[in-house]
Each structure stands twice: as structure tokens, then as C-alpha cells.
Amino acid sequence: MDNMVASNNTLTAYDKGPGRITAGPSGRKPRRRLSRRNIIVYGTLIVVALYYLLPLYVMIMTSLKGMPEIRVGNIFAPPLEITFEPWVKAWAEACTGLNCDGLSRGFWNSVRITIPSTIISIAVASVNGYALANWRFKGAELFFTILIVGAFIPYQVMIYPIVIVLREMGVYGTLTGLVIVHTIFGMPILTLLFRNYFAGLPEELFKAARVDGAGFWTIYFKIMLPMSLPIFVVAMILQVTGIWNDFLFGVVFTRPEYYPMTVQLNNIVNSVQGVKEYNVNMAATILTGAVPLVVYFVSGRLFVRGIAAGAVKG
């Protein structure tokens, strides 16, 4: 009987819902927009963002001015007369040494270096990582340790031995040689990346595939690969930006006609003959940096979408 009364009370309480609210705090807690906390947080962020964006602003403005306007000296002022002349010159006419065909040659060299290096290094490293994570073969730990230690040896130590090795292979000074070097130097960090990612996938999935009769390559292509889009995008960002921005290997291991864009940029900007064409230099620099920038914007979004789509979850 007591129970009956209790449940009746609850029912009526629900019925009367709206009228029961009394004076005092109720509902969502109000927050002030201009609180001290918000001012500090957003203030700091805005200052830092400006600090990073200011150089880019100056570069773009300068690259759109003609030389007479630059000589006036106000680097922050927007151009009075917009001209795309410096961009055209940087791309197609600027001289490095004897060649006067601008950055375009370096751009295509860089493309021919970056694309194969990225594809080959990611393909090999992902298989490495998969084998190390899922097929624990004899000596796997030792192999992995050696690979990781390799990542900590300074590049400078290895430059001359690599020159000799490439010479003996007959690919010194060619794009092929540089692609081989980039592929090898990307191996430790990429293998680590892929191994850790594959090790994080549920082990039972791998076991289920083995019971289903799938072998090494079938599991890799049919099970692991489709689940690993995010890590492939991460690896691609790392490789494309790393290889595109490389200067040292490009200048050491190739001949002038194969110089990548970064080396050519340096040669244009640092040329000592004639007047310093600041507008051309700025345009050339932006052009060189454009590729990594685009990669970040495009694939960064893809990356986030990959995770959000639950591609990782089993």
C-alpha cells in the first residue's frame, strides 16, 4: 500500500513539472564573454597568431610591389600598384648560374624527387611496420632496435659514405640516387610510425584473418590497409614536407641540372650579381613553400575526417 502511494506521488510530481520552479539559480549557468580568463586566452592566441602571420603578410605585400615602391622602405604598407611581374620572373625568368628559366626547373625536379620517394618509402615502411607488429619473426626486436638507432645517427656522418656508395652504384648525381637516399632516410621514423599503428589495431582481427586462411599479403592488403588511411596520410604529410624542404641531400647528391626547388631558391636569393630583387625573392620563396602548405591544408582535413569517420575503430 505504501508503494502505491509513493508511485502516485511521483506521477503527480511529473504532471506539475513547469509550475514547480522556485526563485534562485535554475537551468544553464550563465557565463560572461568578457571574463578575465577569456581575455587572457584569446588575447594570447591572437598575439601569437599575428606574430606568425606577420612575415607572411610582409612577403606577400612585397612580392606584389615593383622595385621602385620597395625602395620607399615601408615594408608593411600594401602595394599602391599591384604587379604580378615578380611572380612571373621568379617562376620562369630568374637566373641561377647559366640557366635563366626560373624556379620552374627546380619545381619539376622536386616533384620528380618527392613523388617516388614518398610512395616507395611509405610502401616499404608500412610493410616493415606490419611485419614487425603482427608477424613476430625471430630477430624482429633486434632488427627494430637497429632501425631506430639508425634514426639517431647524425646525417653529416653518413654523407660521404653515401656519396661513395651511390658512385659505386652508378647513380651519384642523378635523381634516382637522391630518391634512394630519401627512401632510406625515411625508413626508421616511418617504420616506427606504422609498427605502432598496426600494433594498436586489435590483435584478434589479425587472428581472425589467419583462421580465415589469409596469408601475409592478403591480410596486409585486404584487412590492414583499408583500416589504416589516417596513418598513411600522416606518413604522407611527413614525407612530402620533409623531402620537399630538404636542402642538404639535394645539394650534395645531385648535379645542378637536377637541383631541387629549395637549392634553386637559395641560389636565386643569394646571387650576388646585380641588384637584390626583393619582390622576386619573396615570390620565389612563397612559391617554394606553397607545396607543403597545400599538403597540410588538403590532407590535414582528410586526416581529421578519417578519424572522425571511425576508420580506426573495430
Add this chain to the structure above:
Amino acid sequence: MTSVSVRDLSLNFGAVTVLDKLNLDIDHGEFLVLLGSSGCGKSTLLNCIAGLLDVSDGQIFIKDRNVTWEEPKDRGIGMVFQSYALYPQMTVEKNLSFGLQVAKIPQPEIDKRVKRASEILQIQPLLKRKPSELSGGQRQRVAIGRALVRDVDVFLFDEPLSNLDAKLRSELRVEIKRLHQSLKNTMIYVTHDQIEALTLADRIAVMKSGVIQQLADPMTIYNAPENLFVAGFIGSPSMNFFRGAVEAKDGRSFVRVNDVAFDVTTYPAHTGLQPGQKVVLGLRPEHVKVDEAREGHEVHQAVVDIEEPMGADNLLWLRLAGQSMSVRIAGQRRYPPGSTVRLTFDMAVASIFDAVSENRL
């Protein structure tokens, strides 16, 4: 006819021995449950049978064929995993047919088997969906289906219900049992859940640190546990244990625990008890009668400490012989804390273990 036979199986990881000369024979069509707490080697044993782990020593036979060195796919097994392990990028249909396609089975045959499995498990409406669009119960059904389409003689289950909530678990438990009754395959089922073990198994192998403690049918395991570990592991709440010493008086045998002497003359093996022997007396909560004095049974008084009503049952926690014990009575019989109850014990169904060897007497 044996379906699966494990002979002198040993497995070491470096210096750590997980399984040591383990022997196990499973009959054709038998439902065998490997039961134990985590780390007891039950999943390891299952993985060895599946061929997912290489054994260090010993042999494994499936259908009288030595499969010790065979690949998992060649052993004639299907396996269901705790985390379902469905391929996330494939539809349910693809999940079911993947193994068959790898084995290059002709498409009409694949379609036939997928159709049959999905009918048995009632997952036809789900065939075009991705695993992420399924509930836990549906996912595990698909995982069972993946074993089903392989048309194998031996099913291996690795804690298949542990990721499900209680209600689904009991539903799927019934379904697995129904499946076994209709298919009559050999099933080896790993779990740490004693209810699953007791309800499903033809025989249970209770394991502890890589050793099978007892291998018997569920009722034997429950009523006549071979040692203290099995007795304590099976049953919820656990069996009540009283450590004491044997006394003999007037042709009757007693186990004395502090100030209480339990008359164990009706215990089937009481003649084997030596006076002065240190023993552990085990009493299941439901083998104690409360306020039902019976002819020839001695009566003990105890005070109710805590009452746990569970609907159908009512669990009383009492103090007796200086320790806490649990008693299970019918749900409608209520005893508020502090009330005094009169207990009688049915020693014919009790268990007595040697305190040193911990084996049943």
C-alpha cells in the same frame, strides 16, 4: 571417437612456462568449457588448438589427424573472438564470405553457405550493413556466422560473450546452446564466467596456472569439487569454508571450528577422516537450512549480519564460528539484520578437503 586430442602439450615464452605437459581429449560433438580466471592459460590453450600459437612441445590432433604444425586454416576449425574481430571495412556479407573467397571456393557455393548461416543466426536483414552499424549482440552473431560458413567440425569460442551486457549475454548463451544442439559440432569454449560454463558445458575443465584442476560434467564440478580451488571458484556466492580439525566422539565424526563442532557423520567419506586431521569444511549457501529443524540434524544458532534480497532468492550473511558465512533462502523469507536464526546443515552434500593438500576427502 575423439574430435580434438591434446597430448603432452607444453608452451614456454622464454623462461616462462604457460602450459606444461597438458593432456585433454574431447569427444566428437562434445561441448567443452575451459574455465578459469584470467592468466590461467585457458585462452593460450585455445590459441594453440587453433594454430595461432606455436607449441613448444607435444601434439594436437583434430579428427585423428596430427595438426601440430598445420596452419590455422588447414585445421578444420572456426573461431569466435571476444572483441568480435569483424573486418570493419567490409559488409556483414563480405565478413562471412571473406574466408571462403580466400580459399577460392566457387561463388554459388559461397552464396549458399552465407545464406544458410545467416538464416540459422537470423542475420539476413543485416547482410548489407557494416559492422559499425550493428549492435554488440548482432556483431557477435555475425562473428559466429563467420565460423559457421567455414563448415568445420570444431568451433572455438574465446570468451565470446564477455563484451556484451548481462541481458544480451544470457540471450546469446541460450542461442549458442541451441546452435550446438542442432549442429552437433565439437565446441571448445573459453570463459571466466562460471554461469556460462555450468549452463553450456557437457564437461568443464577448470584451469589454474596452466594446469587442469578438474575435468568433469558441470554437476560433478559443482557438487563434488576435486580440490579447494575448484570449490571456491565455482558457485556464487562462494562456498563457505570452515577451517578446523577432525574430532571423533561416540562413533560420530565432527569438524571443530573454534567453538562450533559440525557433525559430519553423514558425509559420505567420513570414515576416512582421521581424528586431529586439519581439514576445510565446505558448505554451499543453498545447502544450509534456516529455521527448518530436521530429524537427526544438529541445530546451530547464528545472528543475521546483512540481508541481500535478490528477488527469487534472499541471501543472508551470518556470523558462525567466529566467521562470516552466506546462506541462500527463498526470496519471500525475510530476516532483518540482528535476528537470530537456527541453522541445520546437510552434510551429505558438503565437501571436506584436507587443509594441507587441499584435495577432496
